Amino acid sequence: MSVRSGKAPHDDWAAALEIDDLTVAYNSRPAIWDIDLRVPEGVLMAVIGPNGAGKSTLIKAALKLIPRAAGTVRFYGQPYEQVRGLVGYVPQRGSVDWDFPTTALDVVSMGLYGRLGWIRRPGQGDRESAMHALQQVGMQDFADRQISQLSGGQQQRTFLARALVQDARIYLMDEPFAAVDAVTERAIITILRELRARGKTVVVVHHDLQTAPEYFDWVTLLNVEIVASGPIAATFTPDNLRQTYGGRVAYLHEGQRIAGLEDE
Amino acid sequence: MFFVEEVVIQLLLNFVAREELNAFLRDPQHTATIVGSLIAVSGALLGTFLLLRGMSLTSDAISHTVLLGIVVAFILMGSVFGQHPDLSSVWLIVGAAAAGVATVLLTELIYRSGLVKQDAALGLAFPLLFAIAVILVSRVVSDVHLDEDAVMVGEIGVAWANTNSHCLSGCESVTITPDDPRAELTRQCTNCRDLGISPRDDKAEFTEICTNCGQYSPAQAWQAGFTEQEPALVFWPKSITVMAVMTLLTLLAIVLFYKELKLSTFDPTLAAALGFRPTLLHYGLMVLVSLVAVGAFDAVGSILVVAFFIIPPAAAYLLTDRLPRMLVYSSLIGAAGAYTGYDLARGNLLGIANLSDILAGLNDLFGLGLSESWDSSISASMVLMTFFFFLVAWTFSPKYGLVSTMLRRRNQRRSFDHQVVLGHIHHHQGSASASEELAASTLYRHFRWTPAKMQRTLRQLRARNLVQIEANLVSLTERGETHAHQFRETQLTNESVGE
Amino acid sequence: MTGNDKLTTKNRRSDRSSDRRIWLLIAAIALVATLFVPFSQFVLQVEYDYTLRTVALGGSLLGIVSGVLGCFAVLRRQSLLGDALSHAALPGVAIAFLLAGRDLGLLLIGAGVTSWLGVYFIRLVTGTTRIKQDAAMGIVLAAWFAAGIALLVYIQARPDASQAGLDTFIFGQAAAIVEGDVRLIAAVGAVAFIVLGLFWKEFKLITFDPEFAGANGFRVNLLSLLLSTLIVAAIVLGLQLAGVILMVGMLIASGIAARQWTNQLGQMVILSAVFGAFAGGVGAIVSAVDADVPTGPLIVVVAFLLVAVSLGFAPGRGLVWTLLRQRSDRRLFAAQTMLQDLYHYALDHGRADLPAPEPFLVGVRGATAREGLRQLQARGHAQRSNGAWMLTPAGIEAAARDDRNHLLWSVYRQYGDDLALPVVGEDRQQDIADVLPPAAVAKLEYKLDTIRNAAASSAQQQPQTGAVTDH
Numbered sequence A: 001m002s003v004r005s006g007k008a009p010h011d012d013w014a015a016a017l018e019i020d021d022l023t024v025a026y027n028s029r030p031a032i033w034d035i036d037l038r039v040p041e042g043v044l045m046a047v048i049g050p051n052g053a054g055k056s057t058l059i060k061a062a063l064k065l066i067p068r069a070a071g072t073v074r075f076y077g078q079p080y081e082q083v084r085g086l087v088g089y090v091p092q093r094g095s096v097d098w099d100f101p102t103t104a105l106d107v108v109s110m111g112l113y114g115r116l117g118w119i120r121r122p123g124q125g126d127r128e129s130a131m132h133a134l135q136q137v138g139m140q141d142f143a144d145r146q147i148s149q150l151s152g153g154q155q156q157r158t159f160l161a162r163a164l165v166q167d168a169r170i171y172l173m174d175e176p177f178a179a180v181d182a183v184t185e186r187a188i189i190t191i192l193r194e195l196r197a198r199g200k201t202v203v204v205v206h207h208d209l210q211t212a213p214e215y216f217d218w219v220t221l222l223n224v225e226i227v228a229s230g231p232i233a234a235t236f237t238p239d240n241l242r243q244t245y246g247g248r249v250a251y252l253h254e255g256q257r258i259a260g261l262e263d264e
Numbered sequence B: 001m002f003f004v005e006e007v008v009i010q011l012l013l014n015f016v017a018r019e020e021l022n023a024f025l026r027d028p029q030h031t032a033t034i035v036g037s038l039i040a041v042s043g044a045l046l047g048t049f050l051l052l053r054g055m056s057l058t059s060d061a062i063s064h065t066v067l068l069g070i071v072v073a074f075i076l077m078g079s080v081f082g083q084h085p086d087l088s089s090v091w092l093i094v095g096a097a098a099a100g101v102a103t104v105l106l107t108e109l110i111y112r113s114g115l116v117k118q119d120a121a122l123g124l125a126f127p128l129l130f131a132i133a134v135i136l137v138s139r140v141v142s143d144v145h146l147d148e149d150a151v152m153v154g155e156i157g158v159a160w161a162n163t164n165s166h167c168l169s170g171c172e173s174v175t176i177t178p179d180d181p182r183a184e185l186t187r188q189c190t191n192c193r194d195l196g197i198s199p200r201d202d203k204a205e206f207t208e209i210c211t212n213c214g215q216y217s218p219a220q221a222w223q224a225g226f227t228e229q230e231p232a233l234v235f236w237p238k239s240i241t242v243m244a245v246m247t248l249l250t251l252l253a254i255v256l257f258y259k260e261l262k263l264s265t266f267d268p269t270l271a272a273a274l275g276f277r278p279t280l281l282h283y284g285l286m287v288l289v290s291l292v293a294v295g296a297f298d299a300v301g302s303i304l305v306v307a308f309f310i311i312p313p314a315a316a317y318l319l320t321d322r323l324p325r326m327l328v329y330s331s332l333i334g335a336a337g338a339y340t341g342y343d344l345a346r347g348n349l350l351g352i353a354n355l356s357d358i359l360a361g362l363n364d365l366f367g368l369g370l371s372e373s374w375d376s377s378i379s380a381s382m383v384l385m386t387f388f389f390f391l392v393a394w395t396f397s398p399k400y401g402l403v404s405t406m407l408r409r410r411n412q413r414r415s416f417d418h419q420v421v422l423g424h425i426h427h428h429q430g431s432a433s434a435s436e437e438l439a440a441s442t443l444y445r446h447f448r449w450t451p452a453k454m455q456r457t458l459r460q461l462r463a464r465n466l467v468q469i470e471a472n473l474v475s476l477t478e479r480g481e482t483h484a485h486q487f488r489e490t491q492l493t494n495e496s497v498g499e
Numbered sequence C: 001m002t003g004n005d006k007l008t009t010k011n012r013r014s015d016r017s018s019d020r021r022i023w024l025l026i027a028a029i030a031l032v033a034t035l036f037v038p039f040s041q042f043v044l045q046v047e048y049d050y051t052l053r054t055v056a057l058g059g060s061l062l063g064i065v066s067g068v069l070g071c072f073a074v075l076r077r078q079s080l081l082g083d084a085l086s087h088a089a090l091p092g093v094a095i096a097f098l099l100a101g102r103d104l105g106l107l108l109i110g111a112g113v114t115s116w117l118g119v120y121f122i123r124l125v126t127g128t129t130r131i132k133q134d135a136a137m138g139i140v141l142a143a144w145f146a147a148g149i150a151l152l153v154y155i156q157a158r159p160d161a162s163q164a165g166l167d168t169f170i171f172g173q174a175a176a177i178v179e180g181d182v183r184l185i186a187a188v189g190a191v192a193f194i195v196l197g198l199f200w201k202e203f204k205l206i207t208f209d210p211e212f213a214g215a216n217g218f219r220v221n222l223l224s225l226l227l228s229t230l231i232v233a234a235i236v237l238g239l240q241l242a243g244v245i246l247m248v249g250m251l252i253a254s255g256i257a258a259r260q261w262t263n264q265l266g267q268m269v270i271l272s273a274v275f276g277a278f279a280g281g282v283g284a285i286v287s288a289v290d291a292d293v294p295t296g297p298l299i300v301v302v303a304f305l306l307v308a309v310s311l312g313f314a315p316g317r318g319l320v321w322t323l324l325r326q327r328s329d330r331r332l333f334a335a336q337t338m339l340q341d342l343y344h345y346a347l348d349h350g351r352a353d354l355p356a357p358e359p360f361l362v363g364v365r366g367a368t369a370r371e372g373l374r375q376l377q378a379r380g381h382a383q384r385s386n387g388a389w390m391l392t393p394a395g396i397e398a399a400a401r402d403d404r405n406h407l408l409w410s411v412y413r414q415y416g417d418d419l420a421l422p423v424v425g426e427d428r429q430q431d432i433a434d435v436l437p438p439a440a441v442a443k444l445e446y447k448l449d450t451i452r453n454a455a456a457s458s459a460q461q462q463p464q465t466g467a468v469t470d471h
Helices: A055-062 A080-086 A104-116 A124-136 A152-164 A182-197 A238-259 B002-013 B018-026 B028-052 B056-081 B090-112 B118-139 B148-153 B156-161 B218-223 B238-256 B258-266 B268-273 B278-300 B305-317 B323-345 B355-366 B378-396 B402-428 B443-447 B451-463 B478-498 C002-042 C050-075 C079-088 C090-100 C104-128 C133-156 C179-198 C200-208 C210-215 C220-259 C265-287 C295-313 C319-348 C358-365 C367-379 C393-415 C438-470
Strands: A015-026 A029-040 A044-048 A070-075 A087-090 A170-173 A201-206 A218-223 A225-231 B163-169 B174-176 B185-189 B206-210 B214-216 B232-237 B467-470 B473-476 C382-385 C388-391
Touching (some): A044 A055, A070 A080, A087 C210, A152 A170, A182 A201, B002 B018, B002 B238, B018 B028, B018 B232, B056 C079, B090 B278, B118 C079, B118 C220, B156 B378, B238 B258, B378 B402, B402 B473, B473 B478, C050 C295, C079 C133, C104 C220, C200 C210, C220 C295, C265 C295, C319 C358, C319 C393, C358 C367
Parallel strands (some): A044 A218, A087 A170
Antiparallel strands (some): A015 A070, B185 B206
16 A cells, blocks of 8 residues: 655645545535545544534545545545545445444455455455454454344444544544443443544544534534644634524534533 | 216217217227226325335235236126126125235235345235236136236226227117017927937927027127117226226325324434324325226236336436426326337337338348338336336436436536636635645646646636636636635535535 | 454354354255155156256256346345346247247347347336336336237147247246257256356445445446346246246245345355255256246245245244244333332332232233243242242342443433443343443442432431521
C-alpha cells in the first residue's frame, strides 16, 4: 500500500482528507454545495448537522459511491482510487440484509477483500486478523454467530471490526452511534479513541449534539454548505450551531451546559 | 344471467334490427373486441390500485392460480353432480375466487413465518398452486376447454360461437310424444342380437319405438318442420355477458369504495386507525382480481390476462399524477390495445404497416423462407398493442416521457452548472485564495470539468451578464451577486428547514 | 475470562454440530433418492431404460445448476425477476427456431438474448421513470410472453411445426431431453460453476453489501451483471425441463429450503444443489410414468415438499422448533417467576420454607402459577401440602442464588462504571459469574454487601429517630 508522494496544493498542514469545491446534486437539487474541507491527520472528527443536511452524502461522495456534480476529493494528497487501502468505511447498519447466511467473523473478513483483490481467497492468517478485530470490539464470543442473531449494537460492532481489519489510515463512518445500546456506544468510543491514539484519522457522521464535545476533538458543522469546521472547542459554539440548525437551536442549550461549553 | 341478456337484447332491438344484431355479433372481430375491451377495462381499473399498492405481481400470481380453482371446481362438480359445468358456471367462478384468496393467504402464511422474504414467498406460492392445477388438468380433466392451449392463449377468436340463443317471437317449442300424430314410429327387434337371428325369424320379438320423439327448441322445431313460423332468434355470446358482469362489479366496487380504497392504498395505517378495515379491502380487491381473471380465462387464458392488469396502469402512471385520471387513462389504453390488437393478429399494425409485407421483405433480404401470411393469436396481439401504447406513453409523455425528461434535464443541468459556478465565485470572491480559486484559465480544474465545458458555461454566464472576467480573474457582476444570493435563500435554506 | 472461553467453545461446538447436520441431511437425501429408485421401479412401474436414465440425469444436473444459482437470486431478493426472465425467454426460443430450426444450443442462445433484453428493459424503465421494479417486471413478463405466444401461434401454422415441440418450453417435458442436451447442460453448468468459484468472494460481497464492495474498489455493476448472466443461464437451461411458467419455482425453491438448514453461504449453496438434484431427478422420473403429465409441475411439487419440510423442521429455525422453544421458554420463565414469588412470600412472612397458599399464588399469577409450580415440583424445588406450596431446601438454595444474581446485575448496572468493570451486555438470565471475570464479581459482591449494610444500619436508625421525635 505505498502512497505515491504527490504534492498537496495547500500545504499549511498535512491533510488526511481534503475536499475542494465538492457539489453533489440529486435531480439537480444540491444535497451538498461547494464544500471545501480539510481534515488534518490524527483527529477524531464529527460531521454534524440536521436531517437532510447531506452528512451521509458527503461521505459517500468522498468515496465515489455517488456521482459528483463538481469538485475534487483527495486522501493524503491522492485521488481515492490510488489510496483505497488507506481508507476504511463503515456504512449505515440499515444498508444491508442482516438475514444473509453468514457469520460475524465472515463479515469482518470481508474487510480484507479489497486488499486481497480479485479472485484470491482469504487464508488462515486473514481469518486470524479478522478474529483479532472482533476481539478489539469485544465480539470474539460471537464470531460464529449468524449475523441476524446479533443485537443491533453487536451488528454495529461487527461493522466496526470490519473496518478495523482493513487497517486503514483514515476511517469514514456513517452514523455508527445510531440506535445502539450503551455497551456498544462505550465500546465504539473506546475504539475510536484507541484509533486516534494510534495516529489514525476518523470521520464520523454523528447526530447527538450532547455527546459530540465529549467524544470528538474536531467537528464539521454541515447544512448543505459547510457552516464551520475546526477544533471542537472553537467550532462547536452556540452561534455556529444556530447557523447550522436554524431556529431550532433552543433545546441545544441544555446539551451545551452538560458539555461544559458555557465555561468557555 | 339469461334474464340480463334478455333485457339488454330488448333494449338494443330498439335501435337495430334483429338480423343486424345477429350479423354484428357473428362477426368474430366484434365479439372479440368487445370481450377484450371489457377485460382490459376491468383489469386496468383494478390494476391501477394494485400498481399504487406495489402489488402488481400479485395479479400475476392470482391469474395463474385461478386455474387451480377452476380445475378443482370442475372436478368436484363432475363427481357431485355427475356433469361437468360450463366455464361460465357460478361454481367455477366461486372456486376461482377462492383460489385467488388462497394464493394471497398462502403467500402471507409463508412470509409471516419470518423465514422467507416476501418476493420469495410469492415466488413459492403460485408456482406450487399452478403446478398442482396443471397436474390435475393433465391427469383428470380431458375436456377440450381445459387443455393447455386454452390455458396459454384462450379462445377469444371463437368467443362469438359460444352463445345463448334468445328467442323473440315464434317461440314455440315442441314436444313430440309417441301419441303425437307427427311422431314417426317404427318397430325394432328386441332379441335379435342376443339370439343371433334375423328379424324375419319367427322367434323375433318386436317393440314399437319413436325415432323423432323428444323436446325441440324453437329453432329445432322450425327446422324439423313442426312449426309454421320461423322463430326470431338472437345469438348472444356468453363471454360478453360474463365479462360485462365482471366489469360492472368492478366499477360498482370502485365507485362505492373509492374513498376507502384510495386511503388504504396511500396510508393503510391511517385507514386502519379510522376504522376502514384495510385488510378487508385488501382481500376484497383480491377477490375482484380473481373474478376478472376467471372471467377472462376463457377468452385470453391464464397468463396473458396479467398484462391487462399491469401494462395499462403503468402507462397511465406516466401520463398523470391524479388517481381519477389514472383510472380513466388506463381504461382507455387497455381498450385501445384490445381494439387494435385484433388487427395486429391479422398482421395489420395500426394501418401503418403490414406484418406480412415485413415477413416478405425479410425473406427477400435474407432468404429465410418464412411463411408470409401472418395470422396469430388474438389475445397475445392485444397484449402487444397495449405494450406498444405503453412504449408510446413512455417516450412522449409530456411530464415523465423520455423526450421531455431529456429536454428538461438538459435545461436543468445547464442552469445547475451556472449556479455551481456562481456559487463558487461567490464563495471565494475576496478571500485570500481568490487568485488561485478564481483564475479563469484554470477554473475548470476545481470542478473536474473539461476546459471546454467551463468555457461554454462562462460564455453563457457572461452573456447573461452575471460574471465578468478581468485580468484572468472571474468575478460576479452586481446582477450575478443578487442571483447567487437569491439561489442561496431559496434552494439551500429551504432544503434544510423543510426536512 | 474462563466464562468467555467456555462460551467460545460452546459456540464452536454448535458450529461443528451444524456442519455435521448438513452432512447427515445430505446423506439422508441420498438414501431417500436411492430408495426411490426401487420404489419407482416396483410401485410406479417405471422402467429404467436408456431414455429414462438420460432424463433423470438431465433433471438432476439442471436441479444442481438452478439450485446453486437460485441461491443468489433468493439472497438478492430477485426471486420474481427469475419469473419475469423465464417468461421473457419464450420469444427468443421462437425467433431462434424461425431462423435456425430446432437446435437446442441456438434455442437457448435465443432465450438468453431475449431474457437479457428483459433485464435491460426493467433497468431502463425503473431508471428513467417512477415505475417500480415489480411493475416493470410485470410488464416484461406479460409483453415478452405475449410476443412469444404470438410467434409460437404463427409458427404452428407451418407444416414442420408439429415436430418442433416448442410447446415443451411452456410447461417443460422431460421426455424431450436427449443425451446431447445433457452434455450441453453439463458443459454450461461447469462453466457457470467455474466462474462462480473464481468470483465467490466478490459475489458474496456484492450480494451482502454492495456499497461496501464499491468502497473497496470492486466493480459492483460489472459483477452484478455477471451474476445475473449466470442466473439467466440457469433459467434458460431449465426451460426445457420446467417450462417458462414454473421455472421460477425450480430456481428458488431449493435455495429457500437450503437456507433453513444453515447459516453459511457455502453450505447453503451445496445443500441447495443437493435439493435441486433431488427435485429435478425425482420430478423427471415421476413424470416419465405418464407422458401426459408435464415435468415442470412435478418438479415444482417435489421442490415445494422439500421447502415445506425445511420450513417446518429445520433445526433452530423451523416452525416446529420455534414452537417447542417458545413452550420451553414459557415454562422456564414460569418456574423462575414462581421460585421468586414463593421465596419472597416466605421471607416476608418470616422464614424461607414457609408455605404460601395456592389460591393466593394462582390469584396473582394465573396460568403462569400453575405451570411454574408444576415445573418446580418436577425439579424438586417445591412441594405441596394442604393446599399450600413451600420450597424445599434445594429450592431455597436455588432461589437465593437466583436472587443474588439479580441483585449483582443491578449493582453492575448502577456501579459498573464507577468500579471500572469490563463492559458487557446485561442479561439477567445468565449467571453473572459466567460473564464477568471472578475479580469483577468479587468487587460487585463487596459493593452489594456494603450497600446492604448501609441500608440495614439506616433501617435500624430510622425507627430510633422516629421514636425520638415521637416523644
